């Protein structure tokens with residue numbers, strides 16, 4: 001990934017910023033969740049060293065070096081780590097990026113993913129000049145699809161055999177897109 005200037009975004013009750021070493025415990029706890037492991041290609045078993053690598057790659061230094069660009073999503077009041085969201089794939093020349101997210105099990109069902117997706121979309125369209133934001137999920141991930149729909153993405157169809165599954169095998173993926181004009 002190209003290096004990026006570290007960014008912070010405040011969106012309602014959420015605060016998005018690069019990860020710090022202090023987030024490793026929260027990442028480690030969230031990534032034990034079977035539902036997260038089912039749909040996100042994280043290592044399994046997910047160990048402390050994986051969390052340490054993740055927060056380092058997505059820290060201020062990681063953003064600057066291009067190692068990673070994910071945001072830690074915090075409760076703006078309590079500073080509790082709620083989620084991670086980022087643009088795991090970006091083609092700046094084509095003006096296309098893909099958004100990816102997970103939410104800690106205890107923070108789900110409260111609109112965190114939807115609100116964070118909208119905040120990242122506004123930033124991508126504004127600061128990064130993205131013209132098409134893509135969302136992809138393994139078919140059957142209805143919670144992720146619901147988030148995309150609530151954020152205004154148009155679900156465009158199924159990409160056959162698009163995703164590599166942990167341990168081998170492939171699966172189909174839903175794909176959707178959000179364009180700048182789709183935002184309220």
Ligand SMILES: CC(C)(COP(=O)(O)OP(=O)(O)OC[C@H]1O[C@@H](n2cnc3c(N)ncnc32)[C@H](O)[C@@H]1OP(=O)(O)O)[C@@H](O)C(=O)NCCC(=O)NCCS
Pocket residue numbers: 035036039040101102103104107108109110111112113114115136137138141142143144146147150
């Ligand atoms: C998908 C995920 C990020 C959603 O986070 P969240 O903060 O709970 O999302 P929101 O609260 O913004 O919205 C969730 C929506 O999905 C719905 N939903 C949740 N579980 C669902 C299920 N099993 N079936 C159908 N809908 C479901 C909720 O009802 C809600 O929709 P509603 O507001 O219309 O009721 C979270 O469940 C998660 O981290 N899952 C595991 C990791 C993952 O799948 N990441 C995405 C990979 S593409």
